[in-house]
Amino acid sequence: MVTLVRPLSFARLLRRRGMLESTNAQLVTGAGILLVIVAVALIVPFVWPYGPEQIVTDDSLASPSWHHLFGADSLGRDVFVRVADGYRISLTVAVGSILIALAVGIPLGLIAGYAGGRIDSLIMRPLDVLMAFPAILLAIVVAAVLGTGTGVVLLAIGIVYVPIIARVMRAATLVVRREPYVEAALARGASHRQVLLGHVLPNSLGPVIVQASLLMGVAILLEAALSFVGLGVRPPTPSLGLMLSDGRDYLSNAPWAMIAPGVAIMLLVLSFNLIGDGLNLLLDPRLRANGR
Amino acid sequence: MSIRGIDRRTFLRRTGAVGAAVAAGGLGTALEIGPREIAHAAGSTQPVKGGAITVAIVDQPVNMDAADGELYSSIEVYDNIFSKLINVTNDFKFVPNLATKWAQDDMKTWTLDLVDNAVFHNGEPMTANDVKFTFDRLPMHADGVFFAAWKRTEVLSKYRVRFHLSHPFGPFEASLAAFSEIMNQKAVKSGDPKLHPVGTGPYYMKQWVQNDHVTLARWNKYFKPNKPYLDQVTFRAIGDDTVRLTGLQTGQIDWIQQVPAQQSNSLLSSSQIVSSPGKPYFPYFIILNCSRPPFNDKRVRQAIAWCIDRAQFAKLLWFGTSVTATEAVSPPSPWYTGIDPYKGAPDPERAKALLKQAGKENLHITYLGQPNVVSQERTGEILKSQLAKAGITMNIQNYAPAQYFEQFGSHKYDLTSTYWSATLDPAHLYFPLTYSPSGWNFPGISSKRINAALEAFVYTTDLKKRHAAYPEVVRAVADEAPVIFLTNQVQRYWTSPHVHGSAPLPSLEIRLEDMWLKR
Incomplete structure (x- = not known):
């Protein structure tokens, strides 16, 4: 038997000659920033002389110094170690919510796109309704109903992302299922399950991965927004959004309490956006063909 | 004695625990009157009539029925629309208001003589019947809890009432000074008292655009001669301490209740704004x-x-x-x-x-x-x-x-x-x-x-x-x-240098009738 077209897998794509070079500075820069952030999040809370929740009464709103690199907040807590710990929360929420969205959205989109017809409608219409709500509003409703806490935020953002992931997956599946290698696999007697998992799924994942990496940046902003309005992680857990919210009360006389978490959010979102753009360039054949 | 249960909104009355209401205390470390406060007080000896000010409180008023007393923000507004039977001074003395004098007949009976020139904002003269009406409806409302021993009100004459209590009640005068806003039966029956407050106070409600502002205008038939001084007062609710302060500093607002606590001490020496004594x-x-x-x-x-x-x-x-x-x-x-x-x-x-x-x-x-x-x-x-x-x-x-x-x-x-x-x-x-x-x-x-x-x-x-x-x-x-x-x-009030006569009272009411403007 002759294989008409060798389906591309993500791993093979990365190995393709010349690809990594064209993957460009965006992916490398994004991954570099993310690496530093992950290192800060993992190391600093364990080696820093102050704990992220440690209150030092006399250091309330202390300005940046060797004792407090990023200054101290209104309760005298070290802002640097709180930013580092806040990164841990942000990354947990970003990764966790995306995993939830991928775990639910990919199968739904895959089945909807592959089956088509009434099954497609049955799956996608409720998701369309869900998608019609502004993301932040939907997340606020979920958080308001389920209460606050890291787990709830993670779930709320995951729910918001399910229809987005499902729709992207469905669109990719619609394209892939008409590919000659899929038709050939069916012609040679492969079951739908084999075709779905062996051919359609791996070849539809590219756009989903790009979308997921971009959504991670948005997840961080959503977590920050939910925490900002008090529906995110529970204090005194140092969420970046919560720190931003607390810091705004002291913007005129202790701007560091707001600037530090603000810049931290910006860097983390930037890293995910750069990675997303880099992956898009890597995985999208049209962009590659245009030499971008 | 029966004390009614209350709901969430009722509890809010005395806690005022909404929004950013508790974001700051008002404030200032020292309780003594500072140099600027002294200078301000010295210039406040000759009240003048006229002018309009804008007041920024923290929360939106929600209910103008004085018996409900729902939210401190509502009370701040309607305590200038209604008059109480007696008032309290800033040194905790009880002084006449709608009641010209009052006496304890025995342990469970109080008799009050009323002014004969108070007129409600709907034109009705205030009489002892209005006092009876007000107290008769109190037990069905939140403020009833502060008159727990009240049994009945007896009308002795057009301007004299007697309160009969079930027990001797120590805080009776204090309760009168804090919670005895007199309402008019005709006004309550003819319109929703939550939306249309009609009192005998120094100001009547000219306009209430909910969630935006309340405008009070001077009541020309107020029973105290020469008061109030201001023609008009507009209440706005601004939840953010910094925004409120900025409004005061830029002249858009003339009176605010709280400033960001961490800035309070530095603001005491500001030349742009003036602080009342802190209590x-x-x-x-x-x-x-x-x-x-x-x-x-x-x-x-x-x-x-x-x-x-x-x-x-x-x-x-x-x-x-x-x-x-x-x-x-x-x-x-x-x-x-x-x-x-x-x-x-x-x-x-x-x-x-x-x-x-x-x-x-x-x-x-x-x-x-x-x-x-x-x-x-x-x-x-x-x-x-x-x-x-x-x-x-x-x-x-x-x-x-x-x-x-x-x-x-x-x-x-x-x-x-x-x-x-x-x-x-x-x-x-x-x-x-x-x-x-x-x-x-x-x-x-x-x-x-x-x-x-x-x-x-x-x-x-x-x-x-x-x-x-x-x-x-x-x-x-x-x-x-x-x-x-x-x-x-x-509690400390912050005003533009032109506003005079504002000071925190033990009853926590904002007594606008004492405030005046000198540009």
Whole structure:
């Protein structure tokens, strides 16, 4: 038997000659920033002389110094170690919510796109309704109903992302299922399950991965927004959004309490956006063909 | 005596615990009058008529029915639309208002003579029948709790009434000075009193654009000659302390209630704005749910009390714009005792010993908070760190206001914090909150000692006996610890240099009739 077209897998794509070079500075820069952030999040809370929740009464709103690199907040807590710990929360929420969205959205989109017809409608219409709500509003409703806490935020953002992931997956599946290698696999007697998992799924994942990496940046902003309005992680857990919210009360006389978490959010979102753009360039054949 | 149960909104009246209302205390470290305040006071000897000002309060007013008293923000507005029978001065003296004189006939009877020239804003003359009408409807409304001993009102003549009480009632004059806004029967029957307040006060409601502003205009038939001074006052609700302050500094607003606490001291020397004297009239405290474990055990509650570092709360929460408090009132209240059975706190070892006695060495509790009430959230964070020193683990669970009050009102909580805006007489706090038959007994406390102490304090009109009884109220409540006082926020008003006559009163009303403008 002759294989008409060798389906591309993500791993093979990365190995393709010349690809990594064209993957460009965006992916490398994004991954570099993310690496530093992950290192800060993992190391600093364990080696820093102050704990992220440690209150030092006399250091309330202390300005940046060797004792407090990023200054101290209104309760005298070290802002640097709180930013580092806040990164841990942000990354947990970003990764966790995306995993939830991928775990639910990919199968739904895959089945909807592959089956088509009434099954497609049955799956996608409720998701369309869900998608019609502004993301932040939907997340606020979920958080308001389920209460606050890291787990709830993670779930709320995951729910918001399910229809987005499902729709992207469905669109990719619609394209892939008409590919000659899929038709050939069916012609040679492969079951739908084999075709779905062996051919359609791996070849539809590219756009989903790009979308997921971009959504991670948005997840961080959503977590920050939910925490900002008090529906995110529970204090005194140092969420970046919560720190931003607390810091705004002291913007005129202790701007560091707001600037530090603000810049931290910006860097983390930037890293995910750069990675997303880099992956898009890597995985999208049209962009590659245009030499971008 | 019957004391009605209350709902979430009713509780909001005296706590005012919404929005950013508690984000700052107002404030200023020193309670003394500073140099700028003195200069301001010196220039305020000759009131002049005319002019309009804009006042920025913290929350939106929601209900103008004075018997409901829903939200402190509503009270701030309608206390200028209605007149009370008597007033209180800033040195705690009761002075005539709608009542020209009053006398206690016997332990359970009070007779009041009324002014004969007060006219409601609908043109109706104010008579003794309006006083009777007002008090007859009070028991069906929230403010009834502050007249718990009221039995009936007798109209003796057109301008004379007699109150008959079921018990001698010590705080009666204070309650009249704080909660006796007289309403007009015809106005209440003809329009929704929540939306259309009709009083005999210095101002009538000219316009209320809900969620935007309330405009009050001078009532030309006000019963006090030459008052009020201002032609018009516009109330706006601005929740953000910084925005409110910026409005004052840029001249868009003439009077504000609170500034960001951390800026208070530096603002005292500002040339752009002027501060009133500061008065500590806002007690802030923790409430423990005594109706279920673990706080149904007095030793566990006392353990919490031994963990409290009040100075840390005063510094980190209010930036020194409050005084530490171990009872409902602080100086200059004539009721202040200074009693503190927890002298030496924080003492985590003592707390641990009590927990060990109670068999609660690994205590886990949950603090109920609201994310939109900043001080409540930060109180939780500070408290968590203080309790941790005694090995107590505390989680902070935030809820949106509706869910918060559902949990709170149905006693599904361990502990929370709030403030109280009625302390003209300490009975206004202790009696509703800690007297076990009270419908406002949110801590769910049932203590014979507290009940007996309160009955001795409240059910007598002999001032000497009341002063003798009050220390036992403070001791009993501190010992039983259903509430643990933390601080007393210093109330301070901030105005443009042109506004005169504004000062915090023990009743916490904004008395606009005394304010005037000199450009």
